[in-house]
Amino acid sequence: MKRKRTKTVKIGSVDIGSGHGIVIxxxxxxxxxxxxxxxxxxxxxxxxxxxLVRIAVPRRADTEAFAKIVQKVHIPLIADIHFSPxxxxxAIEAGAAKIRLNPGNIKNPKDIIRIIDSAKMHKTAMRIGxxxxxxxxxxxxxxxxxxxxxxxxxxxxxxxxxxEKRGFDRLVLSAKSSDxxxxxxxxxxxxxxxxxxxxxxxTHAGLPEDAEVPSAVTLGTLLAEGIGDTIRVSAAGNPVxxxxxxxxxxxxxxxxxxxxxxxxxxxxxxxxxxxxxxxAQKVKEAISSIHKPLRVAVMGCIVNGPGEAxxxxxxxxxxxxxxxxxxxxxxxxxxxxSEAITALLNQLHKL
Amino acid sequence: MKRKRTKTVKIGSVDIGSGHGIVIxxxxxxxxxxxxxxxxxxxxxxxxxxxLVRIAVPRRADTEAFAKIVQKVHIPLIADIHFSPxxxxxAIEAGAAKIRLNPGNIKNPKDIIRIIDSAKMHKTAMRIGxxxxxxxxxxxxxxxxxxxxxxxxxxxxxxxxxxEKRGFDRLVLSAKSSDxxxxxxxxxxxxxxxxxxxxxxxTHAGLPEDAEVPSAVTLGTLLAEGIGDTIRVSAAGNPVxxxxxxxxxxxxxxxxxxxxxxxxxxxxxxxxxxxxxxxAQKVKEAISSIHKPLRVAVMGCIVNGPGEAxxxxxxxxxxxxxxxxxxxxxxxxxxxxSEAITALLNQLHKL
Numbered sequence: 001m002k003r004k005r006t007k008t009v010k011i012g013s014v015d016i017g018s019g020h021g022i023v024i025x026x027x028x029x030x031x032x033x034x035x036x037x038x039x040x041x042x043x044x045x046x047x048x049x050x051x052l053v054r055i056a057v058p059r060r061a062d063t064e065a066f067a068k069i070v071q072k073v074h075i076p077l078i079a080d081i082h083f084s085p086x087x088x089x090x091a092i093e094a095g096a097a098k099i100r101l102n103p104g105n106i107k108n109p110k111d112i113i114r115i116i117d118s119a120k121m122h123k124t125a126m127r128i129g130x131x132x133x134x135x136x137x138x139x140x141x142x143x144x145x146x147x148x149x150x151x152x153x154x155x156x157x158x159x160x161x162x163x164e165k166r167g168f169d170r171l172v173l174s175a176k177s178s179d180x181x182x183x184x185x186x187x188x189x190x191x192x193x194x195x196x197x198x199x200x201x202x203t204h205a206g207l208p209e210d211a212e213v214p215s216a217v218t219l220g221t222l223l224a225e226g227i228g229d230t231i232r233v234s235a236a237g238n239p240v241x242x243x244x245x246x247x248x249x250x251x252x253x254x255x256x257x258x259x260x261x262x263x264x265x266x267x268x269x270x271x272x273x274x275x276x277x278x279x280a281q282k283v284k285e286a287i288s289s290i291h292k293p294l295r296v297a298v299m300g301c302i303v304n305g306p307g308e309a310x311x312x313x314x315x316x317x318x319x320x321x322x323x324x325x326x327x328x329x330x331x332x333x334x335x336x337x338s339e340a341i342t343a344l345l346n347q348l349h350k351l
Numbered sequence: 352m353k354r355k356r357t358k359t360v361k362i363g364s365v366d367i368g369s370g371h372g373i374v375i376x377x378x379x380x381x382x383x384x385x386x387x388x389x390x391x392x393x394x395x396x397x398x399x400x401x402x403l404v405r406i407a408v409p410r411r412a413d414t415e416a417f418a419k420i421v422q423k424v425h426i427p428l429i430a431d432i433h434f435s436p437x438x439x440x441x442a443i444e445a446g447a448a449k450i451r452l453n454p455g456n457i458k459n460p461k462d463i464i465r466i467i468d469s470a471k472m473h474k475t476a477m478r479i480g481x482x483x484x485x486x487x488x489x490x491x492x493x494x495x496x497x498x499x500x501x502x503x504x505x506x507x508x509x510x511x512x513x514x515e516k517r518g519f520d521r522l523v524l525s526a527k528s529s530d531x532x533x534x535x536x537x538x539x540x541x542x543x544x545x546x547x548x549x550x551x552x553x554t555h556a557g558l559p560e561d562a563e564v565p566s567a568v569t570l571g572t573l574l575a576e577g578i579g580d581t582i583r584v585s586a587a588g589n590p591v592x593x594x595x596x597x598x599x600x601x602x603x604x605x606x607x608x609x610x611x612x613x614x615x616x617x618x619x620x621x622x623x624x625x626x627x628x629x630x631a632q633k634v635k636e637a638i639s640s641i642h643k644p645l646r647v648a649v650m651g652c653i654v655n656g657p658g659e660a661x662x663x664x665x666x667x668x669x670x671x672x673x674x675x676x677x678x679x680x681x682x683x684x685x686x687x688x689s690e691a692i693t694a695l696l697n698q699l700h701k702l
Binding site: 001027131133134178180181184203206207210212213214216217218220221223224225234235236237242245248249252253254263264265266267276277280281284298300307310311 | 352378482484485529531532535554557558561563564565567568569571572574575576585586587588593596599600603604605614615616617618627628631632635651658661662
């Protein structure tokens with residue numbers, strides 16, 4: 001996967017850009033003023049794979065809490081300030097490594113300048129974004145899809161120019177929509193137009209089970225084209241679920257190192273003589289305590305099985321009443337089916 | 352989404368190619384000789400959204416059963432004949448609308464010619480494929496990824512030439528791997544090189560819950576680039592689950608008409624004052640009996656909520672103790688939270 005070249009932007013200790021790994025981020029979803037809960041959630045997100053965490057600071061009390069949270073965690077934090085220039089300045093002074101700002105939400109240009117100057121002084125990065133929903137508020141009620149993309153790009157150009165004119169280039173760009181095709185399109189355009197790192201996500205996707213496919217299609221497509229430097233999957237509820245989906249997307253493209261075994265299972269067909277799903281679920285459970293990025297294959301036939309086994313660290317090809325066990329592509333055992341899982345685990349432990 | 356131009360190939364009554372909708376297909380997974388069970392599964396797949404169903408015919412008894420199944424269903428069937436030229440001829444004569452054939456699996460070139468001639472006579476289409484796992488058997492044990500793609504393309508060129516020389520052009524092409532990046536790459540190359548319709552899938556993905564993200568990334572990326580004319584998601588177990596994932600992928604890109612409401616839910620954040628997931632799950636249940644492609648939004652804040660509401664047919668923005676109800680972007684009611692779902696349903700029924 002060849003990444004589109006971008007500048008590097010420092011978000012505290014984390015570098016973002018094409019010269020660095022793709023960074024997963026997410027957002028706390030407990031009230032920011034409940035400092036201990038918030039810190040706990042930051043650590044849960046770090047444990048799950050986040051290198052950056054964003055925290056909403058809608059009120060003065062939140063930026064005060066934010067200042068304390070910054071002291072209690074070792075990763076850079078991003079403040080989501082939304083409408084308020086005051087919250088932006090407070091968050092920057094509180095030690096935010098990055099501010100998320102939709103300039104379209106700040107009505108007075110002087111306020112934007114004030115924020116830029118403060119961020120510059122504190123070496124705070126800034127994610128500036130356009131959001132189709134915000135644009136729609138005042139401009140695009142009945143604008144067709146492709147025109148919306150053009151409008152979003154135009155808006156983004158205006159913002160970038162504003163920041164650059166003020167000598168600020170610690171920028172990460174993002175453009176969001178809840179429409180998959182338009183999110184793909186606007187991000188392609190942004191990647192063509194600018195060389196700042198890109199933050200990608202799909203807004204308001206839905207419940208985790210409904211968010212998975214649209215997020216994988218959107219982010220997967222862009223990542224496969226080399227676009228995107230930091231990603232956030234949006235889903236309602238526990239943010240750890242967002243990170244798990246983000247990780248799966250990156251893993252599928254080889255952009256994130258798995259730390260757990262990968263279970264490859266044949267799709268089963270009319271040739272299958274055994275209950276592969278049941279067997280695979282048993283194998284999944286049996287290997288769940290192994291924390292190594294091994295590739296384990298469970299195949300239900302001896303047609304595609306041996307071929308697939310050459311790509312797996314350990315493979316089990318199950319036929320009627322017996323199982324063929326492979327290690328690194330070599331057949332190492334034929335056992336009765338009752339001993340198949342034990343035989344597989346034995347081979348796994350040899351690695 | 353602009354599709355890459357391909358020829359149209361007739362699979363019985365179903366046209367495949369860029370001039371037509373993207374066709375979902377799947378495969379029966381009950382023994383083919385159990386005719387009634389097989390027919391029942393074909394109809395379950397049709398109900399779920401399949402326009403083509405593939406059936407494995409590894410043995411002589413299977414092609415005999417296949418002939419009877421063809422008579423009992425109204426959709427075109429594809430026969431998976433694998434190693435056996437005899438099964439291919441039998442399936443063609445039994446009325447298969449398409450044969451799936453990996454020419455690499457047929458050792459004697461004369462057999463391939465025999466199959467081509469029979470298919471030509473019966474106007475049977477042919478999916479010809481290369482599969483990384485099969486190639487690996489004899490050529491690529493330690494070949495790096497990019498070389499494998501080149502080898503697969505070379506193999507495909509050889510096959511296409513063979514068929515074209517014999518005057519056969521009812522071809523659908525497919526190249527499979529269990530590696531996401533290579534599947535994307537080889538399909539891009541095939542799309543650049545040939546103008547036959549493309550069948551896409553990812554081999555041996557795994558259990559449905561593990562297959563979803565890699566399949567969405569692979570097929571989503573290619574579809575978003577306009578590549579692919581028929582798709583099959585592979586997952587172990589009930590094939591209806593494969594079709595559901597395929598449908599979600601197509602729906603996300605606007606390539607398939609939803610027949611159910613879409614539930615957009617805000618990702619929730621530190622601003623959220625209510626339990627959005629719980630509320631969304633209640634709404635999901637309440638709308639589950641509605642079979643119209645409406646867009647329903649459940650938002651947990653009044654910051655992004657109203658903007659998002661303009662894109663939804665009906666929206667609910669929940670604040671503390673009360674809910675704002677929108678229809679087609681206009682606020683139509685403010686109700687206490689206990690009445691929120693009823694008020695939402697009322698508006699839905701007005702549409």
